[in-house]
Amino acid sequence: MRRILLPAVTMSLLAGCQPSAPPPPSSADVAFQKKLQEQLIDAKPGDVIEIPAGTYRFDRSLSLRTSGVTIRGAGMDKTILSFKGQVSGAEGLLVNASDFTLEHLAIEDSKGDGLKINEGENITIRGVRVEWTGGPKTTNGAYGIYPVKTRNVLIEDSVAIGASDAGIYVGQSQNIVLRRSRAERNVAGIEIENSTNADVYENIATGNTGGILVFNMPNLSQAGHSTRVFKNRVFGNNTGNFAAKGAAVASVPAGSGVVINSNDRVEIFDNDIADNQTANIIISSYFSTNYMNKSGVEKTFDPYPEDIYIYGNRFKGGGDSPDGMDLKALKVAMYGLNGRFPDILWDGFLNKDRKVDGKPAGPGICIDNGDVKVLNADGPHDYGNPAEVGAEFRCDLAKLAPVELARP
Amino acid sequence: MHAWTLRCALLLVLALLAACGGAPTPVQFHASGNPEKLSDWHLLRIADGRLSLNAGVVPYDLNTPLFSDYAHKLRTVWMPAGSAAKFDAERTFDFPVGTIISKTFYYPRAATGGDVVLADDLSAPPVPAGGMPLAGVRLVETRLLVRREEGWLALPYVWNAEQTDAVLSRAGDEFPLELQREDGRREGFTYVVPNANQCAGCHATDNRARRIEPIGPKARHLNRAYDYGNGAENQLEHLQRVGYLRDLPALAQVARNTDWRDAKQPLEQRARAYLDINCGHCHNPSGPANTSGLMLDSATRDTLRLGLCKPPVAAGQGTGDHIFDIVPGKPAESILAYRMASTDPGAMMPELGRGTRHDAGVALIEAWIASLPGQCDLL
Numbered sequence: 001m002r003r004i005l006l007p008a009v010t011m012s013l014l015a016g017c018q019p020s021a022p023p024p025p026s027s028a029d030v031a032f033q034k035k036l037q038e039q040l041i042d043a044k045p046g047d048v049i050e051i052p053a054g055t056y057r058f059d060r061s062l063s064l065r066t067s068g069v070t071i072r073g074a075g076m077d078k079t080i081l082s083f084k085g086q087v088s089g090a091e092g093l094l095v096n097a098s099d100f101t102l103e104h105l106a107i108e109d110s111k112g113d114g115l116k117i118n119e120g121e122n123i124t125i126r127g128v129r130v131e132w133t134g135g136p137k138t139t140n141g142a143y144g145i146y147p148v149k150t151r152n153v154l155i156e157d158s159v160a161i162g163a164s165d166a167g168i169y170v171g172q173s174q175n176i177v178l179r180r181s182r183a184e185r186n187v188a189g190i191e192i193e194n195s196t197n198a199d200v201y202e203n204i205a206t207g208n209t210g211g212i213l214v215f216n217m218p219n220l221s222q223a224g225h226s227t228r229v230f231k232n233r234v235f236g237n238n239t240g241n242f243a244a245k246g247a248a249v250a251s252v253p254a255g256s257g258v259v260i261n262s263n264d265r266v267e268i269f270d271n272d273i274a275d276n277q278t279a280n281i282i283i284s285s286y287f288s289t290n291y292m293n294k295s296g297v298e299k300t301f302d303p304y305p306e307d308i309y310i311y312g313n314r315f316k317g318g319g320d321s322p323d324g325m326d327l328k329a330l331k332v333a334m335y336g337l338n339g340r341f342p343d344i345l346w347d348g349f350l351n352k353d354r355k356v357d358g359k360p361a362g363p364g365i366c367i368d369n370g371d372v373k374v375l376n377a378d379g380p381h382d383y384g385n386p387a388e389v390g391a392e393f394r395c396d397l398a399k400l401a402p403v404e405l406a407r408p
Numbered sequence: 409m410h411a412w413t414l415r416c417a418l419l420l421v422l423a424l425l426a427a428c429g430g431a432p433t434p435v436q437f438h439a440s441g442n443p444e445k446l447s448d449w450h451l452l453r454i455a456d457g458r459l460s461l462n463a464g465v466v467p468y469d470l471n472t473p474l475f476s477d478y479a480h481k482l483r484t485v486w487m488p489a490g491s492a493a494k495f496d497a498e499r500t501f502d503f504p505v506g507t508i509i510s511k512t513f514y515y516p517r518a519a520t521g522g523d524v525v526l527a528d529d530l531s532a533p534p535v536p537a538g539g540m541p542l543a544g545v546r547l548v549e550t551r552l553l554v555r556r557e558e559g560w561l562a563l564p565y566v567w568n569a570e571q572t573d574a575v576l577s578r579a580g581d582e583f584p585l586e587l588q589r590e591d592g593r594r595e596g597f598t599y600v601v602p603n604a605n606q607c608a609g610c611h612a613t614d615n616r617a618r619r620i621e622p623i624g625p626k627a628r629h630l631n632r633a634y635d636y637g638n639g640a641e642n643q644l645e646h647l648q649r650v651g652y653l654r655d656l657p658a659l660a661q662v663a664r665n666t667d668w669r670d671a672k673q674p675l676e677q678r679a680r681a682y683l684d685i686n687c688g689h690c691h692n693p694s695g696p697a698n699t700s701g702l703m704l705d706s707a708t709r710d711t712l713r714l715g716l717c718k719p720p721v722a723a724g725q726g727t728g729d730h731i732f733d734i735v736p737g738k739p740a741e742s743i744l745a746y747r748m749a750s751t752d753p754g755a756m757m758p759e760l761g762r763g764t765r766h767d768a769g770v771a772l773i774e775a776w777i778a779s780l781p782g783q784c785d786l787l
Contacts, residue, residue, distance in 0.1 A: 037579040041604045060580065061760075063605035065618060087582065088600040090759045096608065096618060096696070111754035112724065118696055119615045141754055142724025148699045149616075165724050172699060217721055219701035219712065246720050246727030246743060287787070289719075294785040296717030296732060 022057075022085040029057040040064045051105060053078035061089025061110075067098040067120070073105025076129035076159065084109040084133075090141075091116045092130075103127050109134075113143040114163075121151040122407070125158055132162030136185050136242045140164040144186065148172055149221070152405045156180050164242060165249050166191035166213065170198065172221050177403055179203060187243040188213045188252065189234075192263075194224040199403040201231045210249075210256035211237040211276065216263045217248060218286070218301035225264040225307075228400050234258055235274040241323070251289040253278045253323035262286045265307045267400055274316040278323050279345035279375075283308055283365060288347045288379055304351045304363065309397040311368040315343040330383050334375070342373035342388065349379050366395040435462050435486050437506045439556055446550050446565040446574035451486060451510055453539070454572055459512075459547070460539030464489070466652060467535050467636075468643050470629040471665040472681040475766040477599060478527035478587060479513040479548060482535065483624060486510075487652050493625070495644075495655040497663065498707065500613075500621050507555040509622050513548045518588045527587040529669060529768050534635040542571065549581075549601050550574050553611070553622050560620045562607035578604040587764060597751075597763045609760050610689050615696040623689050628663040628706065665706065668772060679776035680706060682769055686758060702733055715744055717784035723747070726755040736780035745774050 025033070033056075039049050045068030053074040058081060064071075073079025083092045090112030093102075098120040106129040107114040114130035117123050130144035144160030147153050148171040158181040160167025167186035170176050176198035182205075183189030189205035191213040192198045205211035211234035214227045234257045243250040252259055255277030260266050261284045273280040286292050286303035297303075319341030322331050331341055350363035367374060374389040433450045443449060453460045461467060465486045473481065487493070491504035503509075515525030525546055547567040554561050565574035566581050580603035587595045602609070611620035624630075630647075633640035644662065647653035656662075665681040666673045688705030690697035695705075700721045703713040712718055715733030720726070720743055728746035735741040747757035749770045756762075 034579040037603050037605070041578050060582065060600065060603075061606070063603060063609070065605050065608055065612075086753055087598050088753060088760065088763065089606070090753055090756075094609070096612070096615060111752070112759075118699065119618075139725055139754070142722060142726075148722075165722070171722070217719070219718060220721065221698065221701075244723075244725045244727045245729040246731045247723065248719065290786065291719045291731070292787045293717050294787060295782070296712060296719060296784060298712060 024085070025057045025059055032056050033058050033060065037062055040066075040069075043069045045069070045099070048072060051079050051081075055080040055082055057082050057084070058092070059083075059085055059087045061086075061091050062093045063089075064093070064095045064100070065097055067100065069097065069099075070101040070103070071105070072101075072103050075104050076106045076127050079105040080108060081105060082108045083111065086111040092141075094118070096120065098122055100124070101126070105129075106131065108132070110141050112141045113146045114141055114160075115145050116143070117147040117150055119149045120147075123147050123150050123153045125153075125155045127157045129159040129161070130163070130167070131159070134162070136162055136164075136187075136239060138164055138242050138244050142166075142247070143169045144183075145169070146171070147176075151175055152407070153177070154405055154407075159183075160189070161185050163187065164244065165247055167208070169193065170195050175403055175405055177405055183208060183211075185239060187239075187241055188249050189237065191215060191249075192224065192227050193217060194220045194222055196222065196224055196226050197403050198227040200227065200229045203232045205232065205234045206236050207239055208237045209239050209241045209243075209254045210252040210259050211235075211273075212258045213249070213252070213261070214259070214263045214266050215248065215261040216286075216302070218297040218303075223302065225266075226400055227263065227265070228267045228269075228403075229258060230267070230270045232271045234271060234276070234280075236276070238275075238277045238321075248289050248291065251291075253282075253327060255279070255318070255321065255323050256282050257318065258282070260284065260305045260308060261289065262301075262303050263305055264302070265400060266305070267309045267311075267397075269310070269312045271313045272316075273313055273343070274318060276318040277321040278319065278327060279341050280315050280318045280343040281310060281313075282345045282347075284347040285349035285379075287349045302351075304349060304354075306351070306354065306364040307397055308365045309368075309399070310344065310366070310372075313369055313372075315369075315372060318343065319345075326383055327377075330377060330386055334386060342375045343369075344372060344374040346374055346376050346389065347379035348376045348381075348386075362392060364397075365393050366397050367393045368396060432462065435464060435508065437488065437508060437554070442563065442576055442578065444576050446552075446576075449508060449552065451484065451508060452512070452550070454542070455539075457542050458539030459535075459542055461535060462486075465510075466647065466650060467634070468625075468630060468647075469531060469534075469632070469634055470624050470685065471632050472629070472668040472678075472685050474623075474685050475762060475769055476513060477597065477762050477764045478525075478529070478766075479515055480530075480532040482510075482512040482514065482532055482540065484510045485625065485647075485652065490651075492652055492654045493647075495627065495653055495657070497627055497657075499626065500623065501625050501627075501653070503555050503622070503625075505555055505557055509553040509625065510550055511624075512550040515546045515548065515585075517544050517546050522586075523584060524586045524588050524594065527589045527764075534637075537637045547571050547574070548599065549577075551607070553620070560611075560622070562604055562611065562620060564601050564604060564607070566601055577601055580604075580606065589767070595764065600760075600763060602760055606760055609696060610758070612696065613689050613692065614694045615698065616694065623685075628665045629685065631659070631662050631664040632667075663706075668769070675772075675776050675779055679772055682772055686769070690758070716780065716782065724754065725752075726750070726757070728755070732784055734777055734780070735784055736782040737778060739774035739777040742777050745770065745777060748773060
């Protein structure tokens, strides 16, 4: 294993607090950008590239394509890669490699996604902060930490702030552990989409539009299923939705705690979910994204959330000020001006032809959470006949196995 | 004589011979390392105000090229004597070890000089026998793709201010230029040379295999005429005739992309040719953009994969607040047209390789979308 210690360069002072265009990179920044990119080009499997404490300014994306490389900073508040004023390339750091570790540094203010790993296995992201430092804005990059088409992914002790789609987002991947991380002031804090076998635990999601999302989108390489969301704190996710219209995440109402959309075999248990003003948990289908159309969704897509198992969570507050006219009107009609939605909101779309073991079956939503109530918003009839769900959701499902990452 | 001195003497003799117009150094394939200067390869020769091609360096052009901020491109291919590429009907030809493909980006200078260059959609004229005149030309960069034993390697070279040689810039480069458009409008932009890893962003058309390969030298892009100095000849037939290509079937059986500028050709073919060369290397089932579900290569037939009424996946602010990749009949509501027209790095498509808007290209795709039948019925 080779260690490459980059020479400490003059620390580049951040521009003053004006929102105007940042000053062009200094000659030290230009030299460092060139040096680091060459290090990434020349890296060999087993190399560790260390970046000392300091703020480094880049105006172009960084790119790594060699497997077996570790990039390590001195800490997420000490080693800062700033892409403010980025001129070229969408991402901050784009990786297409396996056996990749990124740890203990920050990526700030990229034009597009902060850290994207496209296609690779054995990916470790540890102690990494991706942040848009101007706070929530539609012009911020879409994803903060973004492994896609990856296998055996570990994201831990990391932070994502300000993403205009999802802060920590894992897409079209398999075998994922996402833990002990914090997502704040993103549209979606944490999102698992079209991925299989994910454990999302001991995270904090607060101040987002929606705290933790488990979604399936059509027309992609795989359908997702088998996600466990547990021991997380998901509270106060009431920031107005600042996603660009068109993204599916733009359909998430502010005040959503945990949201399931079109995904199957999702377990939500042992979480503390509180003060999410639309609902603490939302179970929904693709029909509620307002995207379902005749020709733009592949015929094999399953838009219904099924085998959803919710148990042993602790709820508090929330549901008192839903987002959007439809939901506001619904709440007032059913619970009065000062009332609140139940902890779980279901859009009511279900597959009437669903069969389990050859026999007709209900939607497969099982809730074992004391006296927690579920509201069926009656989406199929434009919220015409909402009603609280009774005992039909009191059932149990086989529990999912813990995710085991194949790691040495 | 000391061996070192003997070698120096020999080199001196060769240099003198070259200077006197004697046999120039042949093309030099470097099987390893990162040669610092483009001249180390001996592909191109700068002399007497002209850029000429060394023996065995064959120029070529594409039916519809990639847009790179209106840069003209001089493309060449060279192979070791006795070796040839194997024809493929759909994919990049299988080139032998030792192949060197080069692409020199250049601009005609504006009359005012300085960093002002002309923006137009004209083809690079064929290289005349005496070489391309360099007066009024700004050479910007030459990208090499060299086929080594272990695979292709991408090497970006940036031309010096004296325009005598180009220097290896593996970490890429950037500098300000000013475009003067055909209507006289001027526009400053940053010309960006991608770094050596970013080459793969487009050239790793199989993103999982992580192998890079050339994109242009495919049957459908090369199947056209070029004047090599004796009148026009089909490029594929020429490559076969000079021994650089084998197994070429009858031309009538070979695919051919339309010239995107040819108003006499069907709009659909022009637009698909444009999308194929500008987008298809990423937006194909195994390319880096297969995560999007949007496929824009020439092989794609399914209208959903082409983006009709298809919701975006990870476009972020690239949606421009639109909800479908393509809304038939409505380019102003289509994400595809929006991203092509954008110059914001967080929204634009392609993601890398341009900094300016291709006015005529955007107009072509908008016209094509406007011509598409059907509608997106929301359920």
